[in-house]
Amino acid sequence: MKLLRVGPPGAERPAVLGPDGTAYDLSGRTRDLDGAFLGELDPAELAAAVAGGEFPVLELAGQRLGAPVPRPGKxxxxxxxxxxxxxxxxxxxxxxxxxxxxxxxxxxxxxxxxxxxxxxxxxxxxxxxxxxxxxxxxxxxxxxxxxxxxxxxxxxxxxxxxxxxxxxxxxxxxxxxxxxxxxxxxxxxxxxxxxxxxxxxxxxxxxxxxxxxxxxxxxxxxxxxxxxxxxxxxxxxxxxxxxxxxxxxxxxxxxxxxxxxxxxxxxxxxxxxxxxxxxxxxx
Known part of the structure; x- marks a missing residue:
C-alpha cells in the first residue's frame, strides 16, 4: 500500500495508490495522513475499500506531491x-x-x-x-x-x-x-x-x-x-x-x-x- 498527499503546500489531499498506479482520494475517510489516521491504519482493509470502489479517482498529472505525512511532531x-x-x-x-x-x-x-x-x-x-x-x-x-x-x-x-x-x-x-x-x-x-x-x-x-x-x-x-x-x-x-x-x-x-x-x-x-x-x- 502506497499513501501520498497531493496538492499545493498547506492544501494537500490524502490519497492512496491502487495496484495499477491509479490514485484515489481519501478525503472522505480522513482529513490527512496524520498520526490519528496512521494509528488506525489497516492496509488490508484499506486495500479492500479501494478494490470495492469506495474512493473517487484523484488525478495526479501536473500536481505537486507533498511529504507523505503532514508536519511531524519530531x-x-x-x-x-x-x-x-x-x-x-x-x-x-x-x-x-x-x-x-x-x-x-x-x-x-x-x-x-x-x-x-x-x-x-x-x-x-x-x-x-x-x-x-x-x-x-x-x-x-x-x-x-x-x-x-x-x-x-x-x-x-x-x-x-x-x-x-x-x-x-x-x-x-x-x-x-x-x-x-x-x-x-x-x-x-x-x-x-x-x-x-x-x-x-x-x-x-x-x-x-x-x-x-x-x-x-x-x-x-x-x-x-x-x-x-x-x-x-x-x-x-x-x-x-x-x-x-x-x-x-x-x-x-x-x-x-x-x-x-x-x-x-x-x-x-x-x-x-x-x-x-x-x-x-x-x-
Whole structure:
C-alpha cells in the first residue's frame, strides 16, 4: 500500500495508490495522513475499500506531491549508521546509535525546491531510508515490538550544511535544521509491501552523476534495533519520522568535489519507495 498527499503546500489531499498506479482520494475517510489516521491504519482493509470502489479517482498529472505525512511532531535522525560513511567522515564506528533531532519544519515535498542557506559554503546531500511511526513507541523490549510501531517507509534527503554542522561550534543542529532540509516522499509504503527493510538499494545523483550507491544491508544498527533503542530515551508518537543514516558518497567524503550550489539538481531513489528530484535555489 502506497499513501501520498497531493496538492499545493498547506492544501494537500490524502490519497492512496491502487495496484495499477491509479490514485484515489481519501478525503472522505480522513482529513490527512496524520498520526490519528496512521494509528488506525489497516492496509488490508484499506486495500479492500479501494478494490470495492469506495474512493473517487484523484488525478495526479501536473500536481505537486507533498511529504507523505503532514508536519511531524519530531524528526529523529541516526548519524554515522553506515560503516563506509563513518570511514569517509573520519569517525570511529559508534558503539551505540548517534541520535540527533531535525526541526519538523524542514520537511517538504519530494520534488520541492531545496534552498542553499545564506552564508553556506558546504551544503551537502544524504539519501536515507526513513520510517514513520504508527503506534506509540515507549520502552520497547524487542524488535517485534518495534516492527509493530512502524506505519511505513519512505525516502528522506537529509540535506546538511557541513560548515554549520562541524565548524561553528555546538551540536549538529545548526547544519541540519535549515529550511527545506528534509525532502520526504514521494509516498509512504506500508511494511507489508516493503518486506525486508535491510535489503533496499539507495542511490543519489548530482547533476546526473551517481554519487551514492549503497544498501540498507550495510547499516551498523538495523531499523528495528534503532526504533527499539530510540524508545528507551524518548517516546515516539504516531506521525513522527525516523531517518536511519546514509551510505558513503557524500560531498564531504569526496575531496576536491564542489559542494552544492543553486541550480544543481539532486535525484534520489530507494528500491520500492520511488524517486525524488530537487532543484537547488537560494534562500
Amino acid at each position: 524528526v529523529v535522525c541516526v548519524g554515522l549508521n553506515y560503516r563506509d560513511h563513518a570511514a569517509e567522515a573520519g569517525a570511529a564506528i559508534p558503539a551505540e546509535p548517534v541520535l540527533f533531532l531535525k526541526a519538523s519544519n524542514t520537511v517538504v515535498g519530494p520534488d520541492d525546491e531545496v534552498l542553499v542557506p545564506r552564508g553556506s559554503s558546504k551544503t551537502d546531500y544524504e539519501v536515507e531510508l526513513a520510517l514513520v511511526i504508527g503506534r506509540t513507541a515507549r520502552y520497547l523490549e524487542s524488535d517485534a515490538a518495534a516492527a509493530a510501531c512502524i506505519a511505513g517507509y519512505t525516502i528522506s534527503n537529509d540535506v546538511t550544511e557541513r560548515a554549520f554542522q562541524l565548524e561553528r561550534g555546538g551540536q549538529w543542529d545548526k547544519g541540519k535544521c535549515c529550511e527545506t532540509f528534509n525532502p520526504l516522499g514521494p509516498w509512504l509504503v506500508t511494511p507489508d509491501e516493503v518486506g525486508d527493510p535491510q535489503a533496499l538499494g539507495l542511490r543519489l545523483w548530482v547533476n546526473g552523476e551517481l554519487r551514492q550507491d549503497g544498501s540498507t544491508a550495510e547499516m551498523i544498527f538495523p531499523v528495528l534495533e534503532t526504533v527499539r533503542y530510540i524508545s528507551q530515551f524518548m517516546v515516539l508518537e504516531p506521525g513522527d519520522v525516523v531517518t536511519t543514516g546514509t551510505p558513503a558518497g557524500v560531498t564531504m567524503g569526496r575531496p576536491g568535489t564542489a559542494f552544492l550550489q543553486p541550480g544543481d539538481v539532486l535525484e534520489l531513489e530507494i528500491e520500492g519507495l520511488g524517486r525524488q528530484r530537487q532543484v537547488l535555489g537560494k534562500a
